Amino acid sequence: MTAVAGEERTPLRIWLHRYAALIRAAWLVDLQYRVAIGIWLVWGIMEPLISLGIWWSIAGHGSVQGWARDDFARYFFGVTLVNQLTLAWDAWYIDRWIREGEMNFRLARPLAPVHEAIADNLAYKARTGIIILAAWLLVAAAWPAVRIPFAPGRWALAAVAIALAAGIRFFSGFATGLLAFWTTRVSALMELQFGLSLFLSGRIAPLSLLPPVVGAMAAWLWFPYMLAFPVAVLTGEAMTTGAIVRGFAGQVVWLALWWLAYRVVWRRGIARYGAVGG
Amino acid sequence: MDAAILAEGLGKTYRVKVRDPGLGGAMRALVHPRYRDVRAVDDVTFRIAPGEIVAFLGPNGAGKTTTLKMLAGLLHPTSGRAAVAGYDPWVGGAAFKRRIALVLGNKQQLLWDLPPVETFQLNQAIYAIPDADYRARLEELVSLLALEELLDKPVRQLSLGERMKCELAASLLHRPEILFLDEPTLGLDVTAQEAIRAFLRSYRDRHGATVLLTSHYMADVAALASRVLIINHGRLLYDGALELLVARIARTKRLELIVGDGVRREDLAPFGEVRTFSFPNATLEIPREEVPAASARLLAAVPIIDLSIEDPPLEEVIRRAFEEETPAAPSLAGGGTPR
Numbered sequence: 001m002t003a004v005a006g007e008e009r010t011p012l013r014i015w016l017h018r019y020a021a022l023i024r025a026a027w028l029v030d031l032q033y034r035v036a037i038g039i040w041l042v043w044g045i046m047e048p049l050i051s052l053g054i055w056w057s058i059a060g061h062g063s064v065q066g067w068a069r070d071d072f073a074r075y076f077f078g079v080t081l082v083n084q085l086t087l088a089w090d091a092w093y094i095d096r097w098i099r100e101g102e103m104n105f106r107l108a109r110p111l112a113p114v115h116e117a118i119a120d121n122l123a124y125k126a127r128t129g130i131i132i133l134a135a136w137l138l139v140a141a142a143w144p145a146v147r148i149p150f151a152p153g154r155w156a157l158a159a160v161a162i163a164l165a166a167g168i169r170f171f172s173g174f175a176t177g178l179l180a181f182w183t184t185r186v187s188a189l190m191e192l193q194f195g196l197s198l199f200l201s202g203r204i205a206p207l208s209l210l211p212p213v214v215g216a217m218a219a220w221l222w223f224p225y226m227l228a229f230p231v232a233v234l235t236g237e238a239m240t241t242g243a244i245v246r247g248f249a250g251q252v253v254w255l256a257l258w259w260l261a262y263r264v265v266w267r268r269g270i271a272r273y274g275a276v277g278g
Numbered sequence: 279m280d281a282a283i284l285a286e287g288l289g290k291t292y293r294v295k296v297r298d299p300g301l302g303g304a305m306r307a308l309v310h311p312r313y314r315d316v317r318a319v320d321d322v323t324f325r326i327a328p329g330e331i332v333a334f335l336g337p338n339g340a341g342k343t344t345t346l347k348m349l350a351g352l353l354h355p356t357s358g359r360a361a362v363a364g365y366d367p368w369v370g371g372a373a374f375k376r377r378i379a380l381v382l383g384n385k386q387q388l389l390w391d392l393p394p395v396e397t398f399q400l401n402q403a404i405y406a407i408p409d410a411d412y413r414a415r416l417e418e419l420v421s422l423l424a425l426e427e428l429l430d431k432p433v434r435q436l437s438l439g440e441r442m443k444c445e446l447a448a449s450l451l452h453r454p455e456i457l458f459l460d461e462p463t464l465g466l467d468v469t470a471q472e473a474i475r476a477f478l479r480s481y482r483d484r485h486g487a488t489v490l491l492t493s494h495y496m497a498d499v500a501a502l503a504s505r506v507l508i509i510n511h512g513r514l515l516y517d518g519a520l521e522l523l524v525a526r527i528a529r530t531k532r533l534e535l536i537v538g539d540g541v542r543r544e545d546l547a548p549f550g551e552v553r554t555f556s557f558p559n560a561t562l563e564i565p566r567e568e569v570p571a572a573s574a575r576l577l578a579a580v581p582i583i584d585l586s587i588e589d590p591p592l593e594e595v596i597r598r599a600f601e602e603e604t605p606a607a608p609s610l611a612g613g614g615t616p617r
Contacts, residue, residue, distance in 0.1 A: 021402070028396060101385045104352055109404055271354050
């Protein structure tokens with residue numbers, strides 16, 4: 001037999017080539033479903049806009065616990081962008097991979113299935129992020145309320161916070177999806193997480209407006225680090241240095257914990273895998 | 279010579295939840311879950327030399343796909359050990375996976391919405407195949423499998439046979455040493471089946487690959503495999519040459535006859551069991567050892583226009599082999615080619 005292919009290339013080049021090919025394939029598939037993707041995108045934007053509409057009318061010409069209309073507008077524009085850039089839907093299709101036997105050929109390849117999912121996420125986020133950013137810039141040109149302060153340092157921090165948030169959301173979804181090795185109720189678990197995250201991540205209201213007990217509960221969970229914290233950093237919300245450091249520390253800890261959960265669930269799941277469906 | 283595939287005492291036991299029927303059963307299972315161990319594969323041992331094509335046969339649920347998946351590293355065995363291309367399949371990692379291909383007839387890796395060439399390019403990146411090798415191999419596969427016209431058509435518009443040809447090409451671009459093929463001709467028409475068989479033979483001849491395949495089509499087995507493994511209820515019943523199995527199991531031969539004018543069914547009965555009679559065609563079944571004498575007597579006594587002696591259909595031989603499982607199992611296993 002011939003020598004194993006690829007030995008002459010550096011591992012970095014091999015990995016870059018793999019990710020480029022996976023992202024390219026994901027984009028090509030997306031092009032086949034452009035109408036469906038457009039509808040999902042509209043739905044993704046509608047949810048925070050509806051929340052904004054509600055808080056806009058509640059705030060009237062005054063404010064709600066210090067939040068005026070302009071603050072809500074900035075906040076929910078931030079939520080729209082961060083939500084799309086951190087969106088993770090992996091649990092649903094991992095569940096299908098496992099239950100319907102589509103995991104089999106993936107396990108026979110020299111590439112862990114998690115990389116395909118990461119590349120798919122990068123492809124989606126690059127495409128959708130650009131669309132939302134462009135839409136935001138257009139709206140901001142006409143509507144000063146949604147403009148965010150010019151602060152490149154803060155934007156760089158926001159980029160890091162969004163990347164960490166995407167990591168937390170990805171690995172929490174992926175690890176939950178892998179529970180399909182044991183149970184057929186993964187989608188119910190994901191619905192539960194989704195429901196909790198509506199309140200605890202700050203999707204339907206800024207966390208400071210929620211009852212104190214909910215805020216206290218959220219502080220012990222990963223949800224605020226997936227959305228509320230990166231939105232606060234992005235929109236230039238007044239935060240002490242200590243709060244920013246604590247926010248990043250919380251993100252790093254939760255990312256590490258969910259990554260660890262993914263590793264444990266993956267190793268154990270794969271060992272008990274029944275390889276159903278051919 | 280080192281084995282390309284080695285299985286020693288390989289076993290896989292699944293734990294399944296047992297539930298009585300009805301709502302009551304469901305409630306009881308909720309409170310007191312009960313489990314039962316199912317032995318899908320039980321103490322299976324065999325060795326396959328490099329370049330061999332071996333067919334793995336058994337009824338549905340016999341354990342052949344489970345064995346294949348264990349050897350490909352997808353499933354962890356409950357007992358025993360295996361070595362494939364010199365690797366332990368469960369710890370071999372990426373280096374092991376570059377040396378094998380697993381083709382599943384009913385679950386495909388092709389990107390459904392895109393032309394097959396996109397899957398080929400993706401696999402080039404995944405398996406880190408250098409450009410020059412990729413081009414040369416693709417050219418070879420395109421010519422052997424006649425894929426030229428299919429490369430730029432979306433997979434969803436291809437026929438089942440065309441998809442399987444592309445699936446094989448996608449799985450072989452990294453030029454694996456070991457091929458695990460699970461029902462590669464499932465659902466294909468006769469022409470497509472023959473094309474796949476011809477390709478597999480030629481691929482093995484060119485690259486010396488070792489092939490372990492499962493199939494329900496005996497034509498696949500007869501055309502491709504010099505050796506068969508028969509498994510049922512997780513146990514290996516036979517390991518050896520196909521001809522030896524036929525000789526062992528098929529204790530009779532069939533005489534296909536075209537008889538002359540005036541010959542009736544009763545005229546043939548003294549020479550063997552008349553299986554079919556529809557003038558002028560008839561089939562006689564005769565014990566293997568009596569065939570020469572009985573044929574001579576038949577030709578002398580009855581006007582016969584044409585006579586051919588055949589083994590019973592392979593499907594029947596294999597079905598009988600499955601049935602001879604329990605007491606005959608030890609005598610069956612171990613026959614045939616040297617191990």
